[in-house]
Amino acid sequence: MALKLPAGKHVLTFSAQHLSGASSLELDCRAGQVTYLVVDAASDENFWKPTLIDWRIDQRPGMPPLFAHRPLVLMAEGQWQVDAE
Numbered sequence: 001m002a003l004k005l006p007a008g009k010h011v012l013t014f015s016a017q018h019l020s021g022a023s024s025l026e027l028d029c030r031a032g033q034v035t036y037l038v039v040d041a042a043s044d045e046n047f048w049k050p051t052l053i054d055w056r057i058d059q060r061p062g063m064p065p066l067f068a069h070r071p072l073v074l075m076a077e078g079q080w081q082v083d084a085e
Contacts, residue, residue: 007031014055019043023055036060036067 007029015022019041027035038058044051058064 005029007033012037014039014041014057016041016043019045020049020051021055023057025057025059027059034061036063038064 005027010027010029011024012027013022013024025037029035036059038056038060040056040058042054042056
């Protein structure tokens with residue numbers, strides 16, 4: 001998902017609906033800055049209690065090669081997440 005954030009400090013919290021655990025990342029955004037985040041989560045699931053055990057959040061200044069030819073989600077739940085340009 002693409003987000004357009006105003007300049008300033010922001011805390012993004014990542015969690016999973018059916019797994020426990022969460023991770024947060026603080027971003028200090030400058031006006032016009034573009035930052036890419038690659039979020040990966042691994043879980044130790046069992047029948048009785050699926051538990052999220054490892055969040056990996058990689059912050060990059062440029063677009064990750066794996067994302068270069070994939071479309072981004074610009075609208076979620078009827079709301080634009082970035083300007084429709």
